[in-house]
Amino acid sequence: MWDRMHPEYRGKLKQKIQQLIDQASRGQFSKHLQRNTTARAVTQSLSWDVLDNPLNGAVDKRQKAWRAMLKKQQAFIEYLQDPNRQEYLGLDGGEAVR
Numbered sequence: 001m002w003d004r005m006h007p008e009y010r011g012k013l014k015q016k017i018q019q020l021i022d023q024a025s026r027g028q029f030s031k032h033l034q035r036n037t038t039a040r041a042v043t044q045s046l047s048w049d050v051l052d053n054p055l056n057g058a059v060d061k062r063q064k065a066w067r068a069m070l071k072k073q074q075a076f077i078e079y080l081q082d083p084n085r086q087e088y089l090g091l092d093g094g095e096a097v098r
Contacts, residue, residue, distance in 0.1 A: 022048075034051050035049075036049045054069060
């Protein structure tokens with residue numbers, strides 16, 4: 001599907017995804033993600049490092065960590081769903097796919 005998207009819309013979508021990951025890394029997921037500012041010279045794109053993945057580790061910690069991560073995910077989704085935060089990408093279905 002990605003390859004069939006119009007390049008302009010593919011770029012807009014990629015940019016929006018990068019903005020969301022960056023926002024998450026500065027907010028709810030700041031303990032888990034960090035923007036890697038030196039990798040861009042090599043990769044030619046934005047990169048983030050996983051600082052802490054609480055879902056890796058001992059089985060007894062996994063349930064507590066999973067619930068904590070779900071709470072962070074839900075908080076981020078609620079933040080993005082705020083009617084004052086909704087953004088329009090300008091992706092019309094007929095124009096987005098060739």
